[in-house]
Amino acid sequence: MTDAQHTRVLYDHPMSANCQKIHMMLACLGLPYENIFVDVLNGATKENGFTQMNPMQQIPVLRDGADTISDSQAILVYLAAQYGPEWADNTPIGMAKIAEWLSFATKEVSNGPQMARLWHLTGEDSIDIDAATAAGLKVLTQLQSHLESKKWLCLDRPTIADIAVFPYIATARDGKLPLDDYPAVCAWLERIRALPGYRPLEGSAEMADKYQNSKEAYA
Structure with a gap:
């Protein structure tokens, strides 16, 4: 299977800095992926479908073909080992x-x-x-x-x-x-x-406005 045919999905929330790590790593490695919004603040990680994917009920979660990896640090280790040994x-x-x-x-x-x-x-x-x-x-x-x-x-x-x-x-x-x-x-x-491959944190417009002191961290 070529990478163009490979299904790679990141489940995230745009205000999560833990998710930003994975966006950055995927971008640095030049890996295409889909992005699925998880409404953490309204309990989406506690729904049955998400809990079956990650019993810890946390984001980010990366699905890479048949493999599912949760926890931002574990995902970084996986991506480096699988695609970018120069990062490890x-x-x-x-x-x-x-x-x-x-x-x-x-x-x-x-x-x-x-x-x-x-x-x-x-x-x-x-x-x-x-x-x-x-x-x-x-x-x-x-x-x-x-x-x-x-x-x-x-x-x-x-x-x-x-x-x-x-x-x-x-x-x-x-x-x-x-x-x-x-x-x-x-x-x-x-x-x-x-x-x-650096990727700023993509927060909502109102959040970026609220945190003007950190504006350089946001898209």
Whole structure:
């Protein structure tokens, strides 16, 4: 089956920065795909059809031919292994370094910038905004220290590690985090935006207007 005949579908929401990772990776790899909107805010991920596809009831989900992969980090690993080995590494230590940053995206970035953004976006009452803000500031401080002497997160080149961490840092101002106080982080964001295949976050017009402080992160 040629790629033109291959059925590849990404289930996403345009305001999800986790989904942006996959749009970016697919674009960087030049892979065609369909896009299906999932109305997360109105419970679409809890419907039976979606739950059968992903019991975790989360987006993004990628269907690639007969294969279905969920979780943004897992999808990045799959896409690199299947289509773009230059975005990963062929050595144990190289993959371990990438995995460190995938874990950082899943834990530290999720608990900090992602939760702060979600609270300011939706007012989700299960989020401790003070804890999320503190965690977000810690993340930005750690990245600033790391990137003061490096252009990329690891291996001296862009990898899926950079794609995994990027979106919720790029939208940190949505969570009222002082991104401009971290110049090395901002310079890294600009290097990612210069990559062939970079795709801004496609939010609704009213959301992009609401978050004017993060306007460069949106289409």
